[in-house]
Amino acid sequence: MRQSVDYLKEAMEKLGESSQAKAARALKITPTALSRYLSGERTMDEFTCIMVAKVLEINGIDIIAAAQMEREKDAERRAIWEDFRKQLGVKTGIVGLAAILMMGSPAPVKASGRFLAKTQDVVLEVHSTSILCQIKDADDSDDPDTPNLSSRTGFSTYPNL
Template identity: 60%
Template sequence: MKPSIEYLQDAIEKLGVENDSKAAAALKISKQAICSYRSGERIMDDFTCIMVAKTLGIDGMEVIAAAQMEREKNEERREIWADFRKKFGVKAGIAGLAAALTLGSLAPSKANASNLELGAISCLESPVKLYIMSNLAWGGFSSKQQKCW
């Protein structure tokens, strides 16, 4: 499993900045914090984990879980974090695969999308029903709720 510091290093590389001061400004943290994280003196806090994940375009929980696992002193709890990370990685991988397969099945077979036939998209072959429901017809909002709107 990837240690939290590698996520930070990847984020700094992705930012393309030449020094820690600019990296710190981009991540909205102090230069001292980056130096502490890089030296191993400290482990990233949750805010930094979120900013790193945002920079990398990944789920923040992935980086938070890595930092929490490293921070945990109790071996049993550390194993729980490790198990969470494994399961989270599998779920993220499955979700990514599902998204890729779905998008791939909707794409036209040729690069020329202007010749796309509607029959190529399976949901358009059969009628689709859409139901819109509202509680307003039944007086679903109380007078207190109406004042809020």
């Protein structure tokens, strides 16, 4: 699993700033804070995690969870953060897989269609008109027609629902 400082280093590369002071300004933090994060003396706070996520154009919860796991002193609580990060990664992977399947589908989904997928833990709904993705607990699904991916039936697409 990536550490929070790995995300920070990637953001600095993406910013392309020639100095730590300029990178710190771009992230709206002090140069001292940036130096402490990079050296491992401190773990990024939530604000910095969000600023890094904005630069990388990813969900900030990934970086916040990494920082919280690193910051946690209690082994049991750190294990809970680690499990949360694994679950978050699985849900993110499902969204990516669904997007790939939609784009590579032999029968393209019409602009007004939507893609529904369900696993034991999550329900994924992608609306092609607004590129809207929503992940929610499978128990929250009201739609009896949503396919269950935990069975061996695979992904299904439902145009014009």
